[in-house]
Amino acid sequence: MKLVTRAEWGAQPPKQPWTYVAGTQGVKVHYEGDPVPADLVSHHEWCAGRMRGIQAAHMADTSQGWIDIAYTAVACPHGYVFEGRGLHHETGANGNQPLNLAHYAVCGMVGNSGLTQPSDDMLNGLRDAIEWLQQQGGAGPEIKGHRDGYPTDCPGGPLYAWVQRGAPRPGGGGGSRGGAAAPPWPGEYLRLQSPLLNDDNVRTWQQRMAERGWPISVDGWYGAESQSICEQFQQDCTAHGWPLTVDGIVGEQTWNAAWQRPVS
Numbered sequence: 349m350k351l352v353t354r355a356e357w358g359a360q361p362p363k364q365p366w367t368y369v370a371g372t373q374g375v376k377v378h379y380e381g382d383p384v385p386a387d388l389v390s391h392h393e394w395c396a397g398r399m400r401g402i403q404a405a406h407m408a409d410t411s412q413g414w415i416d417i418a419y420t421a422v423a424c425p426h427g428y429v430f431e432g433r434g435l436h437h438e439t440g441a442n443g444n445q446p447l448n449l450a451h452y453a454v455c456g457m458v459g460n461s462g463l464t465q466p467s468d469d470m471l472n473g474l475r476d477a478i479e480w481l482q483q484q485g486g487a488g489p490e491i492k493g494h495r496d497g498y499p500t501d502c503p504g505g506p507l508y509a510w511v512q513r514g515a516p517r518p519g520g521g522g523g524s525r526g527g528a529a530a531p532p533w534p535g536e537y538l539r540l541q542s543p544l545l546n547d548d549n550v551r552t553w554q555q556r557m558a559e560r561g562w563p564i565s566v567d568g569w570y571g572a573e574s575q576s577i578c579e580q581f582q583q584d585c586t587a588h589g590w591p592l593t594v595d596g597i598v599g600e601q602t603w604n605a606a607w608q609r610p611v612s
């Protein structure tokens with residue numbers, strides 16, 4: 349696990365001592381809920397500052413009365429796990445004290461706009477944090493979302509879908525780590541058109557599909573072969589609980605699924 353300790357990210361000390369917990373039933377997954385800049389994916393040097401900002405906002409929130417950042421740990425898009433309240437300390441994030449005593453709280457640095465899709469590295473970081481809490485923090489096997497048992501959208505659609513699948517490591521099987529962080533969708537629809545589309549966005553998507561095992565030429569041309577592979581991928585996703593429109597066009601959902609959906 350790529351742990352970043354409180355000292356390393358420059359945390360303020362808690363206003364009061366943390367409440368000790370011997371263990372919990374498990375872990376709940378959260379997201380930031382606010383806008384997160386989409387280009388955070390290419391700026392890990394921003395992540396420690398983001399942590400300091402989240403902590404400052406939480407400690408200034410008089411309606412909550414938080415003594416510290418509310419989360420037990422936070423995973424950034426680059427797969428690092430930032431220590432929050434840490435092991436054996438009651439979280440403040442789950443909604444009320446019974447919920448806070450029942451589960452730890454790990455948060456992914458995605459929001460409700462901008463960066464909304466967790467990268468493979470982030471999912472691995474969240475998984476690392478969960479296993480750290482299970483192995484050293486007395487966390488039980490439950491992995492749930494903030495919205496389970498509390499009225500909130502948190503942790504957002506993509507992370508909640510991941511929780512419902514059992515919070516697997518990306519790439520499937522054997523606990524192997526997934527590939528690089530998903531690049532942001534380029535905003536261009538990759539589709540069969542005349543003249544043929546030929547650019548680096550097509551090449552990036554083809555490269556990823558080839559890594560997933562699809563028999564596709566990585567040549568940057570979106571031709572009939574790419575369209576056919578795209579449709580087959582969309583059908584395969586839809587048949588395995590990851591619904592996509594089957595249209596042979598790589599839009600944002602299909603682009604993201606190419607990186608985020610576990611390889612079947």
Ligand SMILES: [Zn+2]
Binds near residue numbers: 377378441
């Ligand atoms: Zn939450």
Ligand SMILES: [Zn+2]
Binds near residue numbers: 392
């Ligand atoms: Zn980062």
